[in-house]
Amino acid sequence: MYSNKFGRLILGLYSCKPSAVCGAVRSAAGRSGFSWTAVCKQRTLWLQRSACLKTQRQTLPSPISARSASQTTVDPDELRRFQSLASKWWDEQGEFAALHAMNDLRVPFIRDNLLSVHGAYHPGKPLAGLRILDVGCGGGLLTEPLGRLGANVLGIDPVEHSIGTAQLHSSYDPDLRxxxxxxxxxxxxxxxxxxxxxxxxxxxxxxxxxxxEVVEHLADLETFAFCCSHVLKPGGSLFITTINKTNLSYVLGIVAAEQLLRIVPSGTHDWEKFISPVELERLLESYGFSVQSVQGMLYNPVSGAWSWTNSTAINYALHAVKLRNDPQPHQTEAGSSHPEEHAAASHS
Ligand SMILES: C[S@@+](CC[C@H](N)C(=O)[O-])C[C@H]1O[C@@H](n2cnc3c(N)ncnc32)[C@H](O)[C@@H]1O
Incomplete structure (x- = not known):
């Protein structure tokens, strides 16, 4: 799912012009008997449904008053998928290879942004004294390095087997106890x-x-944003890495990887759950966050490394800070000052 094989496809097609991508997909589609027209129709329907859902959301009452105990971030199909992979987290060449490699970017991103917010200096343990919640921690690939930087980290995940894997792995390092x-x-x-x-x-x-790499697997982002704000101290930081909702991520992540080339099992990714930086910023602002930075990330399958890029067309990292104590939803629906709004709009 997150292996080099997928990364190779991403980089290969990502570096092509959009027309070349479409041409390649069309010709592959032709060879496999796959219907490009059907794909376009499906995509149009999705876009129409998205627009409809967006309109409905804008006319709904405040999520706080509408929120009930039954609202959950859990999509049972997602949990079943991760349950089947729960013993493979620490195989650096396996399904989660790209997540292992992503630590080279995301750990410094979190560390440096936290240091700029909190400003304390602890030689060797820069995050000492900070309490971090790692939501959807899986096997603890990110939890562990944050702990080694001195933070006190709680990793949570609804998949018990993954938590078992994380506990076992961290028990081998006495420094993490x-x-x-x-x-x-x-x-x-x-x-x-x-x-x-x-x-x-x-x-x-x-x-x-x-x-x-969690929000694209959740059933309800409003509940997620509300709860993030709730568990954070005022001034606390929220770090998200995820996949943009663009034509490119649709073609690569759904059509090519799942339906044409069958690199990942059909149904692994739901394009409907991907979210653009602009949409994510709007959502977070409506729950009392201020987005500090959004940066594009690119995976190089040849070196197996991630690097920062100006384009957020596929993967991106976001840092937001909680401004208020209580979430105040939907105050910024009317507009966003996001500098990438026009660029992102042109991607999708
Ligand atoms: C792609 S993995 C990312 C794991 C880890 N964050 C990392 O980057 O190494 C997605 C994780 O989200 C978890 N997940 C799925 N639904 C969730 C939910 N509703 N709440 C929290 N975690 C969830 C899965 O079990 C899985 O461990």
């Missing part, structure tokens, strides 16, 4: 516990929340 711990639960469960618990009611507990 007091730095990381794991729980099999969702963000909304954790958030609700704190609300009714003995700790300060409603007050955020974490200096940072990290959700890396």
């Amino acid at each position: 007091d730095q990381v711990c794991y729980r099999a639960c969702t963000l909304e469960e954790l958030s609700a516990e704190e609300e009714g618990g003995e700790e300060e009611q409603g007050a955020g507990q974490f200096d940072a929340v990290v959700a890396s």
Whole structure:
């Protein structure tokens, strides 16, 4: 799913002109009997449904008043998929190879942004004293390096088997004993516990929340944003890495990788769940966040390394800061000052 094979496809097609990409897909489609017209129709229907859902969302009452205990971020199909991969997290050449490699970018991104917000200097342990929540931690690929930087990290994931893998792996490193711990639960469960618990009611507990390559697997982003804001201290940081919702990510992630080349099992990615930086920024702002930076990321399949890029057309990383204590939804629906709005709009 996140192996070099997929990365090779991404980079190969990403470096082509859009017309060349379409031509290649069309000719592959022709060879396999795949109907390009059907794909275009399907995509048009998706876009129409998206526009319809967006209109409905804008006319809904505030998510706080509409929120109920039954709202969940969990998509059971996603959990089944990750359950089947839960013993493979630490195979650096396996399905999660690209996530291992992504640490070279995302760990410094989190560290440097946290240092710029918190400004404390602890030689050797730059994140000492900070409490971080790693949402959708999987096997702990990102949790562990953050713990080694001195942070106190709680990794959560609804897939119990993945949490078992994470606990076992971290137990091999005595330096991590007091730095990381794991729980099999969702963000909304954790958030609700704190609300009714003995700790300060409603007050955020974490200096940072990290959700890396997770939001594209969630059933409900509003609940996710609400709970992130709830568990964060005012001034706390939210870090997200995810996939943009563009023609390119549709062609590469859905049509080519799943339906034509069968590099990943059909149904692994749902293009409907991808989100553009502009949409994500709007959502987060409506829950009391201020987005500080959005940066494109690119995977090089030859070197197996990620690098920063000016384009957010496929993968990107985002850093936001919680401004207020209580989420105040939908205050910025009317407009966004996101500098990439026009560029991103032209991608999709
Ligand atoms: C692509 S993996 C990313 C794992 C880890 N963040 C990393 O980058 O190494 C997506 C993770 O999200 C988890 N996940 C899926 N649905 C979730 C939910 N509703 N809440 C929290 N995590 C979820 C999956 O179990 C899986 O571990």
